[in-house]
Structures are given as C-alpha cells and as structure tokens.
Amino acid sequence: MKKVLVFAPPPTANGDLHVGHLAGPYLRADIYARHSRMLGNETYYVCGVDEHQSYVAFKGRQIGLDPQETADKFAAEIEQTLAAAHMQIDLMVRPTRLPHYKTFMEKVFQQLQRDGKIVEREEPCLFCDACQMYLFGAYVRGICPHCDAPSGGNSCEACGRPHEACELRHPACNICGAKPGVDKLTRFFMPLSPYEKQLREYFDTAIMSSSIRALGEQMLKDGLPEIAVTHPANWGLSAPGLTGQKIWVWFEIALWHFAATQALAETIHEPGGCERFWKGTDVEIVQFFGFDNTFFYSLFFSAVFQAMDPQICLPQVLLANEFYRLENLKFSTSRNHAIWGRELLRDQNVDLVRFYLAYSGPETEQTSFVFAEYEQTVKKELLEGVQGWLLHLGSAVSDEYSGIAPSPGVWTETTHSFYDRLNEILRKAEASYSAKEFSTQRAARLLLELAREARFFSHSESHWRRVSDRRLTRNTVIALELLAAKTLALLAAPIMPGFSACLWHDLGQTQSLQALSWPHDLEWIRPGTLISNLNRNYFELYEDVKSLSRPVAAHT
Structure with missing residues (x-):
C-alpha cells in the first residue's frame, strides 16, 4: 500500500460550477481517487477554492459585492455543487480560512527573494487612463502573441502559453473598453531558465498527457520565460517589498499545494506533516487540470517547487483534459448557454450524470x-441495457432458484468463452483506471460492453431452462451472469458509486464495497448466497430528459 495524493485545481470563486467544469478535472480526479482507494492505497483527494484571482474582484464589481463577499458567495455554491455530484473530496481548502496561510506565503516569498530566485525588474505594463488602473488578468483582453487567438491578460486558453499583458495585440480594458497605454513598472519576476535541466529530466520521467508533454517540450526548446509574480492590485496577498502590489495568484496556487497538504496532515494526524507527502518515497502525487492551465501545473509550479527545495518530489502524474462544450458551442454564461451543475443534478439521477460526463x-x-445524445445514451445503454439485463437476471434467479445463487455446473464452449470475455473486460478496465492509460471514456464504455455481452449471453443461453437434463448447464449460465453482475458493480464503483453500492448489496455482498481491494481476478458469488431485489429500478430518480431540451439559463 502507498499514499496517494490527488489534486484537482481550486476553482475560481467568481461563479458556480457548470457541467463543463464538472466533466473536467473534478470528476476525473474523483474517479481516479475512488479507484485508488479500491486498490488499497491510502488515498486523499484534495481540492479547494481559488479566492484571490483577479476574476473574483472583477466579478464583484459586476454584482456589487466586495472581493471577499464575492469569494464567500461563490465558494459556498462551489462546495455545494461538488457535494451534489458526489465528489468524495477529503479536504476543501479556502485560503482566507486557513490559519497561518498568509504567513506561510510571505515566508516562502521572502526566502526566494533572499536567495535571488525572485528578482526585481522594471518592465512595460498596460495602464488604463480612463479607469486609472494597471491591467492584467481579468481586466484586459486582446490577441495572443503566440497563436493569434483571443486571450485574457496573462495566458492563452487556446495554446496554453503564458504572456505578459503588454504583449497582447489590440489590447482593450475589460472595464471601459478603452485601449490602454504602456507604462514602466517595477515588479518581482521569477526566471525559469535556471530550472531547465530539472524540468527536462522531469518531462522525461513523469507520466503525463501527450498535450502536456508537447507544450512543455516546445517551451523548453524555445527558452523558458521570466514570469511576473507580483502585480499592482487591490485584492490578494500583499507582496513583501513592494507597496500596493499583490502576489500573483498562480504563484500563490503553487504554494497552496503545500499549505493544503499541511492542513491535510494535521487533519489526519500525520506526524511527518507536509514533508511526509512531498518528500516521501512511497507517495504518489497526481495532478488533474484543464489544458489551458498546462504551463502553470507542469512548468511553472515545478520550477517554484524546485526553487523552494530541490528535495521536493514533483508530481509523478499530470493528467490534462480539453474543453467540454454544450451542444457543440462553448459554455457561455453571458449568453445563457450553460447548465449549472446543481440544477442538472437536482433533476437527474447523480449516477446517470456522472456516467454520461465520464x-x-x-x-x-x-x-x-x-441533450439528444444524453437522452439516447441513458435510455438505450443504461435503462434498457444495464437495467433491462439485471431485471431479466433477477427474474431468472427468483423463479428458477428461489433467489439463491447456484454453483457452476457443466461448462460448454459458450460458457468458457463468456468467462474469458469477462476476464478481458476486467483487464481493460483496470488499465483504463490506471495512471498510464487513464480514460474515463474507455472505462464507461467497458461497463456498457460488459452489460451488452451479458445480455447477449443471457438470451442465447436461456433455452437451457427448458431442458430438464441440462440443469447443471443452466446453473453455470446463471452463476456466470451473477459473476458478471458482481464484476459490473466493482468496475462501475468509481464512476457510479450509488448504483454500484445498491447492486453490491442486492447481490448479497455484506462487506463494504469501498473497503474492498480491486479485483485482479474474477470473483464468484458464493453458492447459496441470497440474491434480492435485482428487479428494482436502480436509477429511480431518473426523469424524462426531454425536460432538458434546452439549456438551463445561467445566472450571471
């Protein structure tokens, strides 16, 4: 057994989470963590709320709240949405409510200043004369200097590369729309080039999505930039050494990982504290995030970690996802083209939503x-496919065996073949949940493949029930179907925990599904086990998805 620390990015507290957010790192991290626990690992899923982004203060201006009130409002909504989606998060960390958080940030920042790893520079910046403010982050828009896509202040969602706000082409102030001027400003910068060797070695050894590796290798080839780690702002943690400037939130989030881990260590009474996780040889650290944040989580954070302490173990696994769209268009709250997570989860069975997002x-x-695909998938694959097969199996066990699991009897070529296919699905599912091949899409499709194989097998072998001399063959068929149902409950547990727990109980399994180790081999249901209620509606909260024929209006 090893310790596994799974991180999902702290969502920015400038709005609730829509379905696009949930389908990305939050559900993926939850599925990975649930599977890791089933492997017997001591696994912790850590998330939080990003309260100090410029987007929080910007949103507050729009809705008439100060930044802290804005952060409080949306942090509460974010936590409620994650809970509604049955995310099994072990610790949610809010910076403004974490003791010693500010002191820790200042201490590390000052140490890096003294070590010469953060340096003072006077560089060009954007300034809006009309608004009398320095523009960065949420306050400016323009064209990315790297890929020509529309971009915000300090990084591009399209290509994932960072840039200075003054490098944007055709910049405009997001408050008044005016074209800003260019001024000189002294800020603190962190050069990344001193860590090139360590970063190259890291990219050669870590498990990471190909999109992460490609961006990292190209930026290493082009030469690593210097990154501004302070900005003039009225919201955030004050930067030691420069009056009126705040620590850039992405530098803060890098250090947030250690503050969060220390809070976790205190919660679970880990005597080694934060270092037990970040310097332990028996610890796996896994980071999920969206592709648009690839630079930060792969290159920038790694450089910050190495600057802090070269003995820190960098995350062994980095897994990125692309953007999730709605009806083939980008989610947009301004155009009411969005589905808020809580609104969907309020009306739909949570496991159905989790399954479809996976x-x-x-x-x-x-x-x-x-919407049409969601409706079709739920009805055809889950309600008619999975539910239909389980209903048929429940009736057979009840009518032919008085609800008691039979022992396997006589085997045929067909029963041997079905057993082999179950084994193959188990192996593929194990790979789909692993770090090297992690794919919720493949895992979800394997659940459907198992149900389709079982349904086909059930109907093809149902004829033996009419042949009295082949009772032992029929016993093998039903025992194999029950084995398939048990395997389905186990394989579906990371994606559909509620469904799996109910099915597990109905199959007469008394031990906790969460406490079990992942099955490396197929495990039969013990003959004589009482099988109950397989004819229940496992998705009873499901309602007609035609009621969702148009996007739920987003509240801006």
Whole structure:
C-alpha cells in the first residue's frame, strides 16, 4: 500500500460550477481517487477554492459585492455543487480560512527573494487612463502573441502559453473598453531558465498527457520565460517589498499545494506533516487540470517547487483534459448557454450524470454535452441495457432458484468463452483506471460492453431452462451472469458509486464495497448466497430528459 495524493485545481470563486467544469478535472480526479482507494492505497483527494484571482474582484464589481463577499458567495455554491455530484473530496481548502496561510506565503516569498530566485525588474505594463488602473488578468483582453487567438491578460486558453499583458495585440480594458497605454513598472519576476535541466529530466520521467508533454517540450526548446509574480492590485496577498502590489495568484496556487497538504496532515494526524507527502518515497502525487492551465501545473509550479527545495518530489502524474462544450458551442454564461451543475443534478439521477460526463468527457479532444445524445445514451445503454439485463437476471434467479445463487455446473464452449470475455473486460478496465492509460471514456464504455455481452449471453443461453437434463448447464449460465453482475458493480464503483453500492448489496455482498481491494481476478458469488431485489429500478430518480431540451439559463 502507498499514499496517494490527488489534486484537482481550486476553482475560481467568481461563479458556480457548470457541467463543463464538472466533466473536467473534478470528476476525473474523483474517479481516479475512488479507484485508488479500491486498490488499497491510502488515498486523499484534495481540492479547494481559488479566492484571490483577479476574476473574483472583477466579478464583484459586476454584482456589487466586495472581493471577499464575492469569494464567500461563490465558494459556498462551489462546495455545494461538488457535494451534489458526489465528489468524495477529503479536504476543501479556502485560503482566507486557513490559519497561518498568509504567513506561510510571505515566508516562502521572502526566502526566494533572499536567495535571488525572485528578482526585481522594471518592465512595460498596460495602464488604463480612463479607469486609472494597471491591467492584467481579468481586466484586459486582446490577441495572443503566440497563436493569434483571443486571450485574457496573462495566458492563452487556446495554446496554453503564458504572456505578459503588454504583449497582447489590440489590447482593450475589460472595464471601459478603452485601449490602454504602456507604462514602466517595477515588479518581482521569477526566471525559469535556471530550472531547465530539472524540468527536462522531469518531462522525461513523469507520466503525463501527450498535450502536456508537447507544450512543455516546445517551451523548453524555445527558452523558458521570466514570469511576473507580483502585480499592482487591490485584492490578494500583499507582496513583501513592494507597496500596493499583490502576489500573483498562480504563484500563490503553487504554494497552496503545500499549505493544503499541511492542513491535510494535521487533519489526519500525520506526524511527518507536509514533508511526509512531498518528500516521501512511497507517495504518489497526481495532478488533474484543464489544458489551458498546462504551463502553470507542469512548468511553472515545478520550477517554484524546485526553487523552494530541490528535495521536493514533483508530481509523478499530470493528467490534462480539453474543453467540454454544450451542444457543440462553448459554455457561455453571458449568453445563457450553460447548465449549472446543481440544477442538472437536482433533476437527474447523480449516477446517470456522472456516467454520461465520464462517457463523453473531453480527454484528448474537445467534446460536447448534447441533450439528444444524453437522452439516447441513458435510455438505450443504461435503462434498457444495464437495467433491462439485471431485471431479466433477477427474474431468472427468483423463479428458477428461489433467489439463491447456484454453483457452476457443466461448462460448454459458450460458457468458457463468456468467462474469458469477462476476464478481458476486467483487464481493460483496470488499465483504463490506471495512471498510464487513464480514460474515463474507455472505462464507461467497458461497463456498457460488459452489460451488452451479458445480455447477449443471457438470451442465447436461456433455452437451457427448458431442458430438464441440462440443469447443471443452466446453473453455470446463471452463476456466470451473477459473476458478471458482481464484476459490473466493482468496475462501475468509481464512476457510479450509488448504483454500484445498491447492486453490491442486492447481490448479497455484506462487506463494504469501498473497503474492498480491486479485483485482479474474477470473483464468484458464493453458492447459496441470497440474491434480492435485482428487479428494482436502480436509477429511480431518473426523469424524462426531454425536460432538458434546452439549456438551463445561467445566472450571471
């Protein structure tokens, strides 16, 4: 057994989470962590809330709240949405409520200043004369200097590369729309080039999505930039050494990981504290995030960690996802083209939503939440496919065996073949949940493949029930179907925990599904076990998805 620390990015507290957010790092991290626990690992899923982004203060201006009130409002909504989606998060960390957080940030910042790893520079910046403010982050828009896509102040969602706000082409103030001027300003910068050797070695050894590796290798080839780590602002943590400036939130989030881990260590009474996780040889650290944040989580954070202490172990696994769209268009709250997570989860069975988001999630390419496809998938694959097969199996066990699991009897070529297919699905599912091949899409499709194989097998072998001399063959058929149902409950547990727990109980299994180790081999249901209620509606909260034929209006 090893310790596994799974991180999902702290969502920015400038709005609730819509379905696009949930389908990305939050559900993916939850599925990974649940599977890791089933492997017997001591696993912790850590998330939080990003309260100090410029987007929080910007949103507050729009809705008439100060930044802290804005952060409080949306942090509460974010936590409620994650809970509604049955995310099994072990610790949610809010910076403004974490003791010693500010002191820790200042201490590390000052140490890096003294070590010469953060340096003072006078560089060009954007300034809006009309608004009398320095523009960065949420306050400016323009054209990315690297890929010509529309971009915000300090990084591009399209290509994932960072840039200075003054490098934007055709910049405009997001408050008044005016074209800003260019001024000189002294800020603190962190050069990344001193860590090039360590970063190259890291990219050669870590498990990471190809999109992460490609961006990192190209930036290493082009030469690593210097990154401004302070900005003049009225919201955030004050930067030691420069009056009126705040620590850039992405530098803060890098250090947030250690503050969060220390809070976790105190919660679980880990005597080694934060270092037990970040310097332990028996610890796996896994980081999920969206592709647009690839630079920060792969290059920038790694450089910050090495600057702090070269003995820190960098995350062994980095897994990125692409953007999730709605009806093939980008989610947009301003155009009311969005579905808030809590609104969907309020009306739909949570496991159905989790399944579809895993099934259609944006792993290596942008994908889309399409209502017609959601309806078709739920009805055909889950209600008619999975539910239909379990109903048929429940009736057979009840009518032919008085609800008691039989022992396997006589085997045929067909029963041997079905057993082999179950084994193959188990192996593929194990790979789909692993770090090297992690794919919720493949895992979800394997659940459907198992149900389709079982349904086909059930109907093809149902004829033996009419042949009295082949009772032992029929016993093998039903025992194999029960084995398939048990395997389905186990394989589906990371994606559909509620469904799996109910099915597990109905199959007469008394031990906790969460406490079990992942099955490396198929495990029969013990003969004589009482099988109950397989004819129940496992998705009873499901309602007609035609009621969702148009996007739920987003509240801006």
